[in-house]
Amino acid sequence: MTQLLDANSYPNQDEIELYEDGMGYALRMATANGLTFSELARTFASPGHCYIPARASGALALMFGCTPARLQRAFVARYFREGHHTARFLTLEFLRPYHLRQNVPQICPLCIEIYKKAKASWSISIITCCTEHKTQLLDRCGCGRKLSWRRPSIDFCECGSRLASTDQKCQPASWQELEASNQMEFLLGQVRFRLAGSERTLACFDGVTADTFARLVWAFGVVEDDQKRDFPTSSNPISLAQARNNLLNWLAASPRAVRAACDSSTDFRFLLEVAGDARPRNLASTPLDLRPLIDTATYHQAVMRHYRTDNREHHALVDARAYRKGWLAWMAAKNMRSSR
Ligand SMILES: [Zn+2]
Numbered sequence: 001m002t003q004l005l006d007a008n009s010y011p012n013q014d015e016i017e018l019y020e021d022g023m024g025y026a027l028r029m030a031t032a033n034g035l036t037f038s039e040l041a042r043t044f045a046s047p048g049h050c051y052i053p054a055r056a057s058g059a060l061a062l063m064f065g066c067t068p069a070r071l072q073r074a075f076v077a078r079y080f081r082e083g084h085h086t087a088r089f090l091t092l093e094f095l096r097p098y099h100l101r102q103n104v105p106q107i108c109p110l111c112i113e114i115y116k117k118a119k120a121s122w123s124i125s126i127i128t129c130c131t132e133h134k135t136q137l138l139d140r141c142g143c144g145r146k147l148s149w150r151r152p153s154i155d156f157c158e159c160g161s162r163l164a165s166t167d168q169k170c171q172p173a174s175w176q177e178l179e180a181s182n183q184m185e186f187l188l189g190q191v192r193f194r195l196a197g198s199e200r201t202l203a204c205f206d207g208v209t210a211d212t213f214a215r216l217v218w219a220f221g222v223v224e225d226d227q228k229r230d231f232p233t234s235s236n237p238i239s240l241a242q243a244r245n246n247l248l249n250w251l252a253a254s255p256r257a258v259r260a261a262c263d264s265s266t267d268f269r270f271l272l273e274v275a276g277d278a279r280p281r282n283l284a285s286t287p288l289d290l291r292p293l294i295d296t297a298t299y300h301q302a303v304m305r306h307y308r309t310d311n312r313e314h315h316a317l318v319d320a321r322a323y324r325k326g327w328l329a330w331m332a333a334k335n336m337r338s339s340r
């Protein structure tokens with residue numbers, strides 16, 4: 001750790017851009033200095049982690065020579081306030097941390113090609129397209145892998161494809177998502193200065209905070225029409241009380257010990273939030289971490305096979321079924337190896 005933190009070991013130093021994502025900066029600077037993102041994550045989090053915690057920003061600034069405050073604001077910092085999970089990003093407060101998706105990166109291949117940097121605005125869930133290129137952001141490489149910070153570099157996927165328009169298909173964005181993304185970028189303010197044109201449909205939201213806008217879009221599904229990709233559909237919502245009831249009933253009818261499996265600790269926090277104070281007794285306190293499995297061919301292929309039978313990715317139940325098949329395939333392969 002001390003050796004890794006020695007600034008003299010990193011000849012390539014650079015400032016973080018005001019529009020740049022903190023995690024993206026970490027990946028960019030790691031690569032520039034012959035390190036892998038995994039090595040950084042291992043130092044600051046733990047093995048198998050796909051991200052770097054916000055508290056590491058000071059040490060990273062020291063290593064790679066940027067202004068600590070500029071890097072700190074570009075990391076999503078989660079904290080607990082008045083009994084609720086809250087997050088801070090780009091100096092703004094977000095009351096619903098799931099409106100931030102820094103650990104589940106998305107990109108604009110055209111921007112990556114030009115800037116070779118990840119934009120901080122891509123870490124906001126409501127932003128689903130590039131307002132500069134008017135194309136949809138991608139959260140997957142053409143090879144089917146989910147994008148991860150644990151990739152070889154900002155502009156390459158693990159499969160060897162470039163994450164640029166040469167190797168990735170860019171789809172035009174719908175006007176709805178462009179409007180919503182434009183408005184959100186405007187509200188972020190600090191990310192990229194832009195004059196607000198009065199012709200914008202959503203200009204009536206100019207006075208609200210980024211957080212309020214995110215919650216409004218989420219609640220009313222303003223961008224829903226063409227945006228089934230990244231948004232859980234809000235056309236048929238159930239109340240939290242109803243969801244809690246369903247979950248508790250399901251757990252009560254389940255075997256004596258239930259362990260949730262997920263590829264993000266955020267998902268487990270959601271589950272606990274839904275369960276409420278009445279934590280079911282048969283639910284294990286820690287989830288099974290699927291992340292180490294993601295990079296294995298067995299797991300990946302089984303998951304992709306499932307998506308070929310049902311392509312509603314990001315639909316909670318479809319994802320759950322796909323991950324289950326991935327896990328079963330991985331377990332079967334593991335048992336086969338050990339019985340040999
Ligand atoms: Zn772009």
Ligand SMILES: [Zn+2]
Pocket residue numbers: 141142143144145157158159160161
């Ligand atoms: Zn790929």
